Amino acid sequence: MSTRFRFTAPPSPRAATGRVAEVYGQLARDFGLRAPDTFVVLSSAPELLTGVWALMRESLIAGPGDRTGKELVALGVSLANRCPFCVDAHTMLLHATGDHALAERLARGERPADERHARVLEWGERSRVPGALDDGPYPFPRAHLPGYLGTALAFHFINRVVSALVGESLLPGGAQRLRPVRSLGGRALARTVRRTAAPGDALALLDRPEPGEAPAWAGGTPVGLAYAALLRAAMAGAGLLDTDDQDLVEEVLHDWDGSHPPLALTGFPDRRERPGARLALLAALAPYRITDEDVAAWRRPGHSDDSPVRLVAFDDSLVRLVAFGAFLAVDRLESTLGRAPGRSPARTPPGT
Incomplete structure (x- = not known):
């Protein structure tokens, strides 16, 4: 699933x-897949x-619930977020589950014939x-809430990162749009997708959060610790913005109703005056609207040197800023989806 990257040049997987x-x-x-973009x-x-790998693995792959149902959630989330890369990927993964007729109905833009599938897709x-x-x-x-909700939140994050930093086409030339290719x-992925995965394996990769940091909706499953670890990592990106910009971004997210912003991006900060706040808000609400001009405006104040060392540092900072904005949207959704009382987007990662 090779495609181009936007704005950054990630290290080679090799x-x-x-x-x-x-x-x-x-x-x-x-x-x-060893190293998907x-x-x-x-x-x-x-x-x-x-x-993010731990959250996706422990919910979509190893969490409670039917894999076809969780793929439908991932697809529904991706449709809502206007992420064509992820829509195409999860249509293909539905083929991998063996639900070929369902995958093709969705590829044609039709509603699932099975009412249960339709309700799950609509939930996403x-x-x-x-x-x-x-x-x-x-x-x-x-009892399957940790798997389904963890999948939804994982893809609300993944969609935003992909839309911001990865090209739209899953395969060269849009080949994934051809039925035989799908x-x-x-x-090709069927054997792996249909194999049972043991819960918890990804947790060994994490700097483990305390159990109390896991959200209640996760019910003590590995999904909760994975979510808490991603929250810590993503919210650390707040340090790339000054306090005023953090306040602005969080205030906008607090009032966000889930809509996509208008074409004119009314109410977004000017890229010349507050480029970091603008990028973070775009990552949260409309990552597909991030432009070369937005990235260049944020780069200029502190990254004017074009040396290789500076470019690497810029790539790393841009990834972290996008992740911060993306997770603010996820946290806003989690605070209502998980029915966690009193939660709101956090300024800093817990435990720091």
């Missing part, structure tokens, strides 16, 4: 060592890479709106 190499090893074993783009920040699509899922029952057993791609 050069990976330490925890990054271990993530790639688990990806190959449990996801069927979805994760390579985060590899300059190993704590972000391990956190509605999850972009804070509080929208608090009305009515879940479309899956309550089917063959899914079949």
